[in-house]
Amino acid sequence: MTRARTSAVQAEIRQSRPFRSRKQEATIALLRTASVVGRSLARVLEPWALSLAQYNALRIIRGAGVAGIATLAIRERMIEEGTTITRILDKLEESGYVRRERSTPDRRQVMCIATAEGRKLLDKIDPIVDAADEEVVASLAARDLDRLVTLLDAIRAANAERGAPRTMVRGE
Numbered sequence: 733m734t735r736a737r738t739s740a741v742q743a744e745i746r747q748s749r750p751f752r753s754r755k756q757e758a759t760i761a762l763l764r765t766a767s768v769v770g771r772s773l774a775r776v777l778e779p780w781a782l783s784l785a786q787y788n789a790l791r792i793i794r795g796a797g798v799a800g801i802a803t804l805a806i807r808e809r810m811i812e813e814g815t816t817i818t819r820i821l822d823k824l825e826e827s828g829y830v831r832r833e834r835s836t837p838d839r840r841q842v843m844c845i846a847t848a849e850g851r852k853l854l855d856k857i858d859p860i861v862d863a864a865d866e867e868v869v870a871s872l873a874a875r876d877l878d879r880l881v882t883l884l885d886a887i888r889a890a891n892a893e894r895g896a897p898r899t900m901v902r903g904e
Contacts, residue, residue: 800843
């Protein structure tokens with residue numbers, strides 16, 4: 733009887749049984765990789781007491797310029813979908829990195845604007861995060877990077893509808 737080889741992800745999570753399928757193994761490897769990369773990048777931001785989600789939101793807000801950006805638009809653009817944007821913005825505002833203002837035409841809409849302190853912080857840490865981004869994939873050749881991005885695009889596209897945020901249906 734031939735024993736299947738133990739994959740790297742199988743060894744990392746100390747799973748003694750083989751995966752049910754190669755597709756399951758790929759899914760687990762993708763999730764594990766996202767977790768490892770996320771932790772690596774989170775460590776880069778620790779000295780500034782920023783989470784990855786806070787950093788992402790602050791970059792989105794800065795990119796909107798002086799006019800700011802609506803809260804819901806920030807949530808739609810976040811890398812990690814489904815994050816609680818209000819709590820993230822509360823922390824950024826408490827730290828003095830953003831300010832929120834009610835929109836003049838529609839008082840229900842809240843606009844978020846990066847403060848000078850928030851922009852200054854990003855100017856300081858962006859190069860450090862950029863270097864960490866490079867380091868994360870430094871083991872891959874350029875053609876492998878291109879292929880990886882293409883494969884990840886295909887996976888996201890195939891799962892976009894299933895992974896879309898749930899919307900409330902009348903009567904729920």
